[in-house]
Amino acid sequence: MLDQVDEVVDKLAPCIERGFSLYDDGQWKNVETGFLHCPQCATVRRMNISVYDSGSLIWQLIAKKVNPDWMRPGVGFEGTGEPSKNSEPSLFSYICVQCDCHIAALVYWSPEGPAIATFPNKNGGLSTKHTPAEVAYQLDQAYRCHIVSANTAAVAAFRVALDQILHEQGYTTGMLNQKLSDLDNDIKANTAKAWAKLLDPAFLKVIQRLGNKSVHPKRVARLAAYDTAMVIRLQLTFSKLLNLIYEKQHGDKDLLMQLEAINKKV
Numbered sequence: 001m002l003d004q005v006d007e008v009v010d011k012l013a014p015c016i017e018r019g020f021s022l023y024d025d026g027q028w029k030n031v032e033t034g035f036l037h038c039p040q041c042a043t044v045r046r047m048n049i050s051v052y053d054s055g056s057l058i059w060q061l062i063a064k065k066v067n068p069d070w071m072r073p074g075v076g077f078e079g080t081g082e083p084s085k086n087s088e089p090s091l092f093s094y095i096c097v098q099c100d101c102h103i104a105a106l107v108y109w110s111p112e113g114p115a116i117a118t119f120p121n122k123n124g125g126l127s128t129k130h131t132p133a134e135v136a137y138q139l140d141q142a143y144r145c146h147i148v149s150a151n152t153a154a155v156a157a158f159r160v161a162l163d164q165i166l167h168e169q170g171y172t173t174g175m176l177n178q179k180l181s182d183l184d185n186d187i188k189a190n191t192a193k194a195w196a197k198l199l200d201p202a203f204l205k206v207i208q209r210l211g212n213k214s215v216h217p218k219r220v221a222r223l224a225a226y227d228t229a230m231v232i233r234l235q236l237t238f239s240k241l242l243n244l245i246y247e248k249q250h251g252d253k254d255l256l257m258q259l260e261a262i263n264k265k266v
């Protein structure tokens with residue numbers, strides 16, 4: 001995904017290896033494409049990558065990958081053989097090929113080394129067309145935390161989003177643990193809604209446990225496990241959940257209405 005520095009370097013490095021300039025006739029070009037979650041389409045989309053300001057950081061990272069000899073001590077940049085902490089950040093724009101969503105992407109030097117932050121010009125995070133506003137708000141909060149690498153805060157927000165989903169689905173008593181217990185009882189009694197029978201309840205319980213540990217960790221150092229890859233797995237889980245609860249029924253209705261409309265015309 002294009003919210004990982006290594007992915008951006010991998011995408012742009014072949015352009016440099018081929019001698020393909022990112023700059024042409026006074027204009028930065030759309031140089032490559034990659035994949036990222038689009039907040040407006042509410043799913044992963046192909047994105048065109050456009051360069052606003054290449055800075056020097058991305059060049060150093062690419063140079064190290066394409067030809068480490070360029071980075072050997074005494075050659076290029078500061079002659080240290082490593083990308084410089086003081087290098088200029090690099091600024092890109094990702095543009096969804098399916099809609100008009102633009103996402104600014106900043107590659108910068110964080111306390112942990114090269115990092116990337118992405119800032120879309122649309123709200124929404126993971127919400128889908130029929131996601132209730134209260135749930136969408138919490139998912140948007142999780143998304144905003146994640147795009148600036150505050151993944152522990154993102155996991156806590158995902159837990160709140162799950163609580164909000166269950167509340168909206170009629171589980172209004174007690175805290176999240178009670179809501180999950182009530183849902184379990186409904187599944188066993190065969191009185192739960194259709195979506196609950198199509199999803200392994202273990203998904204909901206692990207979201208709860210991960211969220212609990214984000215707020216009350218045994219050791220803060222262990223929260224390093226809440227990395228981008230882990231948040232992407234949570235996003236995939238919520239995407240599945242939202243589609244089961246809020247979109248599947250509408251999708252079936254829309255499809256049936258379209259077929260019936262054609263039937264009337266024939």
Ligand SMILES: [Zn+2]
Pocket residue numbers: 038039040041042045096097098099100101
């Ligand atoms: Zn889009």
